[in-house]
Amino acid sequence: MTPYSSMRPSRGEIRWIAILLVLALVVLVSSAFFGSYRVSLADFFNTVRGQAPAPMTEFFVLERRLSRAAVALCAGMLLAASGSLTQQLLRNPLASPDIIGITTGASFGGAMVILLLGGSLASASFGAVAGAIMAALILIGAVKVLRLSGSRLILLGVGLAALATALTNFLLTQVFVPSAEVAQTWLVGSLQGRGKEELVWLLAGVAILLITQIMFGIDLKMLQMGDDLAAGLGVQVTRTRLVLLFIAALLAALAVVSCGPIGFISLVAPHISFALTKSRNLISCGLTGGILLAVSDLVAQYAFSVSLPVGVITVVFGGGFFLWLLFRQRRIHG
């Protein structure tokens, strides 16, 4: 068991998870106090304890603000964990599901089910999962059959993402779209009006994320040392990589179903998390992503004269971060 002892979550990792959990809680709670409807501290605590001073307060705090922030936290967690997985599995710091077409594939799948079959959120989820897995399969095919790697694999993914976006756009022109907001949800990603209904799906995703970390955390660490070494240590390399890639697609799809293809969180969060915690633990990475998305959403809602879709904020800052990564890195491995 000696080689495994260093593979367990270290004390530093656990400390960082605790810190990030507290931060996430702070963001969650503070989200209740933004906005034009003022809530006092006492009112807030009373509402949370189930003794709301007014139905209005209860509606704003619980139904609107807290559940929206919780959706943002969970969706960010899923996106970030998915990004961390794809970046590790494809061995490329730029290979996050939003860049390589997995989220846009999910968005296309979900949009197709809703627009063509008139499905509910549940059936849209299956469409999104199917779309994401389809995109992942195409990428796996590119790796296995065409032996693509490195930046060329990323560029193929970018083409895939562009195709999925164009097809989603096409679907949107073909059916009556009741509002621009609906279209926005499938193209840019937005948290407008998200709440408890989506939270169920997201919590299922968070559960999957925790299980993945517990079951595959050690395998992931060993895979980082290289396929040969990992195989030597008893990891079934091909199978593990395949399973983990499917999990990554699944997590991304669940996030997309609840708030659309929000860009760049899955790219940025793993890097920030690694810079902070010096580990690639999925939980700390997920928490970082959740906090990022929740804060971005607060900025998107309240920093401007009109509330923006959160995807706009994440694209601007995340895209800037992507550029910075490109400039900083002399070479992209692969």
Place this chain on the structure above:
Amino acid sequence: MLNRLSPLSQREARQETAAQSGPSLNKILISYLVSLTVLVLLCLGSLALGSKSLSLSDLLALSSGDGSIADRLIVFDLRFSRTVNALLVGAALGASGAIMQSVIRNPIADPGVLGISAGASLGVASGIMLLGAAGLWIGLLSSLLGALLAAGFLFLCAMLPSFRSSAVRITLCGIAFSAVLAGITQGIVLTNDKVLDQFRFWQVGSLTARPLEAAAWVAPLVLAGLIFSWFIGGKLNILDLGDDSAQALGISVAMVRTSSLLIVALLCGPATALAGPVAFIGFAVPHMVRLFIGHDTKQVIRFSALAAPSLLLVCDIIGRLVGHGAEVPVGIVTAVLGSILLMLLVAFSARRKLT
């Protein structure tokens, strides 16, 4: 197809043979004739086809002054202006795509993909935001400025040593840059009702967004850009030999690069102001042209300007016919076709050193 990226010796060898033999004069004349014929046929098709298709005899009747008022309205008011738009936008995007692919030494260069169109969009949006009402010339000027800034950024990046060695990296850089610009544009658009009102109809590229008067404003700029790109082709041919060789042959490399940048902005800014962001036309057409006439950059630029309107018209006609009643904007059709082509190019250029 990707010869500019092959090792220097191979590139030089191929360039030399291209310079010695080149496409023969006859071949070029025939190619011009063929592409012009195709273009004229497609223009007629664009006037005739759509949700209410007309026959050729109907068109002839209309041109001699007969025909029903409804048909007259459809052809002259609706289809004529979008055909003119397609000609202008297509020629601009085709020529600028070919120039960019040569200057940035990157087979995946395209004004839409690399963010020049996004820069032009941002220019238009901020023009409307800062100056209030957007007359046509304000829109044009601000789009020109935005395109120029975006092209400047991109060309500077392409000069950096770490980007120079890798076509894919500069492409990724352009794509990210494009996303950031688009995000900022969207932020501006969504926070200003006035801008939103004028903007939302060309979020995806469309040939029907602007009236014919706009085309009249854009036409001189695009024509000027096309004339300049006609003349810069020869210089770019020499630049393809490598900076050092070009210098030795008495070409001012910096001068050629800067004027290419200005030409690209001059072509893309107005084209984007006219039709919105139409991606992948400037990327796809030069590749198709090279299949027929080889790698002579001068000719590739000229033929791209001639062939791109044809492709744009085809995409536009597809967009009209594919949707049952609901028309598909041309930007979506070009994006579907272009992204598939991009994926094929990336997937199957494995042995040709697309690093």
